[in-house]
Amino acid sequence: MTEEEKERNVIVCRCEEITMGEIRDWIARGYDTFDELKHILRVGMGPCQGRGCREIILREIAKMKNVPITQVDPGTFRPPSKPVKLELLAKKEGGE
Amino acid sequence: MAEEWKRSADVVIIGAGIQGCSIAYNLAKLGVKDVVVLEKDTPTAGSTGRCAAGIRAQWGTKMNCQLGLASLEILEHLHEELGMDIGLHQGGYLMVAYKESEFEQLKKNVALQNSLGITSRVVNKEEAYEICPTLSAEDAVGFTYHHRDGHADPFLTTIAYHKAASEKGVRFYKFTECTGIKVKGEVKGVVTTRGEIDTPVVVDAAGPYSQHIAAMAGIKLPFYSERHEILVTEPVEFGVCPCMLMSFSGNYYIQQRPIGSIIAGCSPEGHPEDYSLGNTWNFLEHMSRVIVKLLPKLGGVRVVRQWSGMYNMSPDKQPVIGESKEVKGFYISAGFSGHGFMFGPISGKLLAELIVTGTSSIPIDVLNYDRFERGELIEEPAVV
Numbered sequence: 001m002t003e004e005e006k007e008r009n010v011i012v013c014r015c016e017e018i019t020m021g022e023i024r025d026w027i028a029r030g031y032d033t034f035d036e037l038k039h040i041l042r043v044g045m046g047p048c049q050g051r052g053c054r055e056i057i058l059r060e061i062a063k064m065k066n067v068p069i070t071q072v073d074p075g076t077f078r079p080p081s082k083p084v085k086l087e088l089l090a091k092k093e094g095g096e
Numbered sequence: 097m098a099e100e101w102k103r104s105a106d107v108v109i110i111g112a113g114i115q116g117c118s119i120a121y122n123l124a125k126l127g128v129k130d131v132v133v134l135e136k137d138t139p140t141a142g143s144t145g146r147c148a149a150g151i152r153a154q155w156g157t158k159m160n161c162q163l164g165l166a167s168l169e170i171l172e173h174l175h176e177e178l179g180m181d182i183g184l185h186q187g188g189y190l191m192v193a194y195k196e197s198e199f200e201q202l203k204k205n206v207a208l209q210n211s212l213g214i215t216s217r218v219v220n221k222e223e224a225y226e227i228c229p230t231l232s233a234e235d236a237v238g239f240t241y242h243h244r245d246g247h248a249d250p251f252l253t254t255i256a257y258h259k260a261a262s263e264k265g266v267r268f269y270k271f272t273e274c275t276g277i278k279v280k281g282e283v284k285g286v287v288t289t290r291g292e293i294d295t296p297v298v299v300d301a302a303g304p305y306s307q308h309i310a311a312m313a314g315i316k317l318p319f320y321s322e323r324h325e326i327l328v329t330e331p332v333e334f335g336v337c338p339c340m341l342m343s344f345s346g347n348y349y350i351q352q353r354p355i356g357s358i359i360a361g362c363s364p365e366g367h368p369e370d371y372s373l374g375n376t377w378n379f380l381e382h383m384s385r386v387i388v389k390l391l392p393k394l395g396g397v398r399v400v401r402q403w404s405g406m407y408n409m410s411p412d413k414q415p416v417i418g419e420s421k422e423v424k425g426f427y428i429s430a431g432f433s434g435h436g437f438m439f440g441p442i443s444g445k446l447l448a449e450l451i452v453t454g455t456s457s458i459p460i461d462v463l464n465y466d467r468f469e470r471g472e473l474i475e476e477p478a479v480v
C-alpha cells in the first residue's frame with residue numbers, strides 16, 4: 001500500500017465509519033462545505049456530534065481548496081441540548 | 097476556488113432543492129447542453145433539507161394519483177438510474193380517519209386509486225395494529241393503507257440528482273443569489289450576486305421564495321410561505337412504527353426512519369404566513385401529546401431535536417408547474433404546499449419535457465397559474 005492509500009483508509013469519522021478517502025472524493029466532486037459532507041456522509045451526526053471528526057474534516061477542506069482554515073464555514077452548529085422524554089413533554093398541560 | 101463564470105446559458109434554474117436538481121438532471125438527460133443552476137446557499141439548504149420526506153400515491157384526485165404513482169416508480173429505480181443510494185424505505189402510509197365523513201372520503205380515494213393501478217386498500221383495526229405494532233387508535237373509525245408509500249432520504253435523493261446532473265455537464269453555482277430577471281417581452285437573462293447570465297429560459301424553483309423570484313419578472317404568483325415545525329427522537333429499535341401514520345382530521349404525521357429515530361410533525365393552527373424558522377414549546381408539547389396518545393409505549397423515548405421549515409402555499413394547495421403565459425421563457429415549479437419532495441422526481445421530468453418539446457407525457461396544463469384568475473381551483477381532498 002502506498003502512503004496515499006494508507007491515508008485514504010484512515011477512519012476520519014469513527015461514529016459513522018467514514019474514511020479519509022471518502023471525504024477527499026466528495027470534496028473533489030465539489031461538495032466542499034462541512035454541511036454538504038454531513039448531509040451526504042452523516043459525518044458529525046454521530047453520538048459525539050462531530051467532536052471527533054469536525055476539525056480533521058475542516059482542515060482537509062482547507063487543504064484541498066487551498067484556503068486558510070479560518071475561511072472554511074464550520075457548518076450549522078446545533079448546541080448540545082438535553083434530550084427529554086416524550087411522556088414528560090406530553091404531561092405538561094396547556095403549553096407556553 | 098476560482099470557478100469559471102458562464103455568461104450565457106440555454107436554461108437557468110433558480111434553486112437547488114429537489115425541484116431544481118431534478119429539473120436540471122432531466123434537462124441534461126434530454127440533451128440540453130448549457131444548464132446553469134443558481135443556489136444562494138448549498139443544495140438542500142431550503143425546504144428540501146428540512147422536510148419529512150414522506151412519499152405517497154394515496155391521493156384524492158386523478159392527477160395527483162398519477163403524479164404520485166409515477167414518482168414512486170421513478171424513486172423505486174432511482175438508485176440504478178443515478179448511481180447513488182437514496183435511502184428509500186417503503187413501509188407504507190397508514191391513513192387514520194376519526195370521523196365517518198373522513199372515512200367515506202378515504203374510501204372514495206381508495207376506489208379512485210385502485211382504478212388507476214394503485215394497490216391501496218381499506219384495512220380494519222386488527223390489520224392496522226399489525227402494520228403498526230405499537231399503535232393505539234381506539235377512537236379511529238377507519239384506516240387505509242398503501243404498502244408502496246414510504247420515505248426517501250431528502251439529502252441523498254437531491255444530491256443523487258445533483259451529482260448525476262453535474263456529471264452530465266450542468267453547472268451549479270452555490271452561494272450565488274439571483275437578484276433580478278431581465279425581461280423584454282420575454283426572458284433575456286438573470287442578474288446575480290456574482291454577475292449576469294444571458295438566457296432565454298428561466299426556471300423558478302426557489303421553493304418558499306418562488307413568488308419573490310416571479311415578482312422579479314413582473315409576475316404575481318398568489319403564493320405565501322408558512323412555517324411548519326417537526327421533531328425527531330433518539331433512535332429506538334426499528335419496527336415500532338414502520339409505516340407513516342397520517343391523519344387529516346388528527347393533523348399529524350409520524351414515522352420511524354430506518355435508522356430508528358421517529359419524526360413527527362403537524363400543521364400550524366390557522367396557517368399563518370411566516371418566513372421565520374423558529375421553534376416553539378407549544379409545538380414540542382402538543383406533538384409529544386399526540387405521539388404518546390397514538391404510540392403509548394414510546395413515552396420513555398427522548399426527543400433529541402426540533403426544527404422548522406417552510407411550506408410554499410398556493411390557493412388550492414396544488415403546485416404551479418409550467419410556462420408563464422405572460423412572460424415567454426419563464427417557467428415555474430413551485431407552490432407545492434408541503435408535498436414538493438415526493439413530486440420532485442416526476443415534476444422535474446415533466447417540466448423538462450415541457451421546456452424541450454412543448455408537451456409533457458402526463459398532461460399538466462391544469463397546473464398553470466391562470467387557474468386562480470379563472471377561479472378554477474383544483475379540489476384535492478387528501479391534504480392536511
Ligand SMILES: Cc1cc2nc3c(=O)[nH]c(=O)nc-3n(C[C@H](O)[C@H](O)[C@H](O)COP(=O)(O)OP(=O)(O)OC[C@H]3O[C@@H](n4cnc5c(N)ncnc54)[C@H](O)[C@@H]3O)c2cc1C
Binds near residue numbers: 111138141145305404
Ligand atoms: C417540516 C416539513 C415537512 C415536510 N414534509 C414533506 C413530506 O413528507 N413529503 C413531501 O413531499 N414534502 C414535504 N415537505 C415539503 C417539501 O419540503 C417541499 O415541498 C420541497 O422540499 C420543495 O422543494 P423545492 O426544491 O421547491 O424548494 P427548496 O428545497 O426550498 O429549494 C429552493 C432553493 O432555492 C434557493 N433560493 C431561494 N431564493 C433564491 C435566490 N434568490 N437565488 C438563488 N437561490 C435561491 C433556496 O436556498 C433553496 O435551496 C415538508 C416541508 C416541511 C417544512
Ligand code: FES
Binds near residue numbers: 012016044
Ligand atoms: S466522529 Fe464523526 S460524528 Fe463522531
